[in-house]
C-alpha cells in the first residue's frame with residue numbers, strides 16, 4: 001500500500017466535469033491571452049479576498065518580483081523577510097537587486113513580529129511577510145509596525161488562500177499581496193499561475209504594465225516590463241476552483257482535525273496555530289527530533305512525507321558569499337532540521353488518513 005503525499009488527480013476528480021467544460025470553452029474561444037476569462041477571474045478573486053484589484057500573472061514568483069518592483073524597491077534598498085519561508089519569497093527581493101534582511105520565526109512557524117523593529121535600518125523599504133503552511137502571520141501587528149516606520153508591506157500568500165488573522169483575510173493587509181496558483185496550492189491551476197492583489201489603483205496600474213512589457217496600448221512601452229500573464233485557460237480553470245475553494249479547504253481541515261485528535265505520540269510535536277489565525281492547512285508539519293528515522297519508518301509503511309524546508313534561504317548555496325554565513329536564526333534552523341510534513345490534500349481518502357495516523361502512533 002502507498003499513501004501519496006499529494007494526489008492532484010483526486011483533486012481534479014472532485015470537480016472534473018466543471019473543469020473540463022471551462023477548459024473547452026476557453027480553448028474554443030479563439031482568444032488566449034489577456035481576455036475575458038482573465039478579467040472574470042480577476043474580479044472574482046479580488047472579491048473573494050476582499051481587495052479592489054487583482055492582477056493575474058505567470059506564477060507566484062513573478063507576483064513577488066513584480067510587487068517589489070512596482071513599489072520602486074531596488075539596489076541599495078533592504079527588505080525584511082522571514083528566515084523561515086520558501087526561497088521564492090527571497091528571490092522576489094534579490095531579482096530586483098535589493099537586499100533581504102532575514103528575521104527568525106516564532107513557534108507558529110511565522111515571521112516573529114517582535115524581531116522586525118530591530119532589523120529596520122535607514123535603507124529598509126518594506127517588510128515581505130509569508131503566511132506559511134496555511135496560517136497567517138500576525139498581520140495586524142506587522143501592519144502597525146510598517147505604518148509607524150513608513151514601510152510598505154508585501155504579503156506572500158502563496159500558501160494561505162482563505163486564511164485569516166483576527167478576522168482579516170490574508171492578502172488584505174499588504175500594500176500588495178502575492179498569490180501562487182501552482183497546482184498543489186490551496187487554489188491551484190493546471191500549470192503555473194499567480195496574482196497580485198491591492199487596493200491601490202496606482203499600484204494596480206503599474207502591475208498591469210509590468211506584467212505586459214510595460215505596455216497598455218500595443219507597441220507603446222511606457223516602462224520596462226516583463227511578459228508574465230495568467231493565460232485564459234488557466235484563468236477559466238481557476239474560476240472553477242474558486243467556486244469550490246471553501247469546500248475543498250474543509251476537506252483538508254477534516255484531515256487536519258483527525259491528525260490533531262488521533263495522533264498520540266511522545267516522539268512528535270503537532271503544529272500549533274496562533275489563536276487569532278485560522279489555518280487552511282496547505283501543509284501539516286510535525287516536529288520530530290530524529291527526522292531521518294521517522295521518514296524511514298513512514299516509508300517502510302508506504303507513506304510518503306516531505307520536508308518544508310530542509311535548507312533555510314540564508315543557508316542556500318545560491319546565497320553563499322552574500323554575508324549570511326555568520327547569521328544565526330535559531331528557530332528557523334532548528335525547524336529546518338526537525339520538521340516533516342504529513343500527507344494532506346483535498347480529496348485524500350479517509351483510509352489513507354487512518355493509515356498515516358496509525359503509522360505515526362507506531363513510531
Ligand SMILES: *Cc1c(COP(=O)(O)O)cnc(C)c1O
Pocket residue numbers: 059060061062085086088089130156158159180181182192193194
Ligand atoms: C509556491 C510558493 C511561491 C512561488 O510560487 P510559484 O507559483 O511556484 O512561483 C512563493 N512563496 C511561497 C511561500 C510558496 O509556497
